[in-house]
Amino acid sequence: MSLQQKxxxxxxxxxxxxxxCQTCPFAGQNPIPLEPxxxxxxxxxxxxxxxQHLCHSANDEKVCRGGRDIQLRLxxxxxxxxxxxxxxxxxxxxxxxxxxxxxxESEQ
Numbered sequence: 001m002s003l004q005q006k007x008x009x010x011x012x013x014x015x016x017x018x019x020x021c022q023t024c025p026f027a028g029q030n031p032i033p034l035e036p037x038x039x040x041x042x043x044x045x046x047x048x049x050x051x052q053h054l055c056h057s058a059n060d061e062k063v064c065r066g067g068r069d070i071q072l073r074l075x076x077x078x079x080x081x082x083x084x085x086x087x088x089x090x091x092x093x094x095x096x097x098x099x100x101x102x103x104x105e106s107e108q
Contacts, residue, residue: 010098011052012090017065021057026066032056046071 020027025034025042034042045051046067053067054060068086076084081092094101 010093012093014052014063015061016063016068016086017055017058020064020066020069021055023057024055024064024066026053026064026070028066042067043070047074049075 022028022030023032025031025039042053046053049071052071053064055062055064068089069084072081072084072086072089075081075089075092081088
């Protein structure tokens with residue numbers, strides 16, 4: 001089974017939940033039950049960096065805070081991020097995908 005994927009041009013513009021929702025499968029107080037295969041599929045998407053997990057409580061309009069926190073910690077441990085924060089995530093995206101923006105900032 002394949003996850004439905006939505007594509008965003010710039011992940012820095014995608015809103016992120018401020019906290020995990022109550023039923024977040026990653027960090028909720030009452031996580032929704034998932035089959036182990038489905039949970040593994042979600043985790044591998046985060047681990048491989050192939051996407052973001054969208055929050056079911058926000059109608060898939062925001063990035064899941066629980067999933068993002070897992071991804072931030074993994075990217076930090078891999079040395080991709082200088083800190084496990086959204087700010088460091090956005091900085092890494094800028095450096096890798098939008099380096100011209102850094103050139104514009106340094107010229108000002």
